[in-house]
Amino acid sequence: MSFFDKIFGGKEEGSEKNLLWKYIQSEEDLKKAIEHSFNQKIAIFKHSTSCFISKTVLKNFEKEIENSDRKPELYFLDLLAHRSISNKIAADLNIRHESPQLLVIENGKVVNNASHQHISADQIV
Numbered sequence: 001m002s003f004f005d006k007i008f009g010g011k012e013e014g015s016e017k018n019l020l021w022k023y024i025q026s027e028e029d030l031k032k033a034i035e036h037s038f039n040q041k042i043a044i045f046k047h048s049t050s051c052f053i054s055k056t057v058l059k060n061f062e063k064e065i066e067n068s069d070r071k072p073e074l075y076f077l078d079l080l081a082h083r084s085i086s087n088k089i090a091a092d093l094n095i096r097h098e099s100p101q102l103l104v105i106e107n108g109k110v111v112n113n114a115s116h117q118h119i120s121a122d123q124i125v
Contacts, residue, residue, distance in 0.1 A: 020065060021045075021076035030085055033075045037105040043124050044075045046086055046101040054100040057119050061102070064121035072124040 024030050024044065036042050045061065048054040065074070079086050079099055090097045093110050102119045104112035112123045 020062060021074050024075050024077045024085060025082060027085060027088060029075075030088065034105065034108055036073060038107055040073060041104055041106045041111070041124060042073045042075060044077055044089070044103045044105065045119075046077045046079055046089070046097075046099055046103070048079045048099045050080060051099065053116065057100045057116060061119055061121060068121050070121070070124065072121075 022029075022033070024033060033042055033044065045058065047058055065072070077085060077089075086097055089095065089103070093103070093105070095103060095110050095113055098115035100119060101113070101115045102123060103110050104124050114120065114123055
C-alpha cells in the first residue's frame with residue numbers, strides 16, 4: 001500500500017486476510033461456531049483492535065496460518081465491539097478472559113488456550 005493510500009484510504013491492506021476469518025458478532029454467531037466444533041476443531045481469536053500488542057500477535061498468527069498447509073476453521077472476535085460476547089465465552093466455556101487470546105475448541109470444550117506471545121498456529125493440531 002502506498003503512502004498516499006494509507007493517508008487517503010486506498011484499498012484496505014490485508015483484505016485478503018479477511019478471508020481467513022469467520023466473524024463472531026452476535027451470540028447466535030458464537031452458538032454456530034461452538035456447534036461447528038462438534039464436527040472439527042475450531043479456533044476463536046479474541047482481539048483488542050486498539051492494542052498494539054494484539055495487532056502484532058494477530059499479524060504474526062495470520063502469517064503462520066497463510067504459510068501453513070493446514071487451514072483450520074478460524075473465528076474472529078473484536079473485543080471492543082463485542083465485549084459482552086467475550087464475557088459469555090468466559091462464562092460458558094469456563095475460561096479466563098485475556099487479550100489477545102486464542103481458544104481452540106473441540107466438541108464444545110476448550111482444548112487449548114493461549115495469550116499474547118504464546119499464540120501460535122501450532123496450537124490448532
